[in-house]
Amino acid sequence: MSTNPENSESEKTGSENAGTGPAGSGYAVPADLVPESAGETVAQQQAREAALQNAAAAEIGDPADHLLVAHEVKSGYIPEVNILNGCTLTLSEGEVVGIIGPNGAGKSTLIKTIFGLIPVRDGTITLRGASIANRTAHELVSRGVGYVPQTQNVFPSLTVEENLQMGVYLRPKTFAPRFAVVAELFPLLADRRRQKTGALSGGERQMVAMGRALMMEPSVLLLDEPTAGLSPIYQDEVFERVKQINSAGVSVVMVEQNARRCLQICDRGYVLDQGRNAYTGPGTELLNDPNVIECYLGTLAQAG
């Protein structure tokens, strides 16, 4: 049984990924595939991409120095059509890393590829230096990677407690102690443990989904748009919970539509565009980068 109810199926400034073809490969980025940034010529865009690419290769160094590394990953759904065209992301112990970008940029695809739901066609994905590319979900969960899909992330006909039991189906005896830990983070889960999950609000269901993923005591939590469809109050709560989860020792990669809020809470952010890394850097720097603001944040960036 899969832990995924769908059962389916990132530095330092200007650094990490460049997102344009294998590092050092000399791969030429077609001009029409390079994300256009405000006020940049194509040559400037390519120079920025190349600088990011080189910085990414330099920063990654030994993949074993990072908790998670996705390097120059290519993947897609349809044969010979890549959605990811060479994405690179690193996650270090204790970090929250955000992935933002326009609709269809490949953000969810990157998370799904890391979690083995979409085959890696090129590039590498490593956890503490060991390859995890194309592994099954249960192998990844066993190795300490948790994943919360964007949709259909709970079993609505089961109670909250039963959903959380599903989270530890690989280690059922750990339910009680893990439930105690997860309920500390999400008191609601203890209060509603006998209630059918389908009767909960969208925000509450998101707490169940995150709680379920935490039951296996992951070291890495992959969150796909955890605030999608939630009211602003619940969005705030989700961001607060993510910070708490991180404070509790879990490193987090989150894809977010709410780009500004995401960059405010994450240590580093990755802007994806057309399946490539467009910008990377500390969240606060990206929030104040004029190109990022104009192309990806708009007026939201100045909203406070």
Ligand SMILES: Nc1ncnc2c1ncn2[C@@H]1O[C@H](COP(=O)(O)OP(=O)(O)OP(=O)(O)O)[C@@H](O)[C@H]1O
């Ligand atoms: N199951 C699928 N089969 C074929 N193409 C898909 C599938 N899922 C996504 N795609 C395509 O892959 C591209 C990237 O989708 P993805 O969901 O990764 O984007 P995203 O950056 O997460 O954007 P959004 O915020 O809109 O979800 C889109 O063009 C989308 O249509």
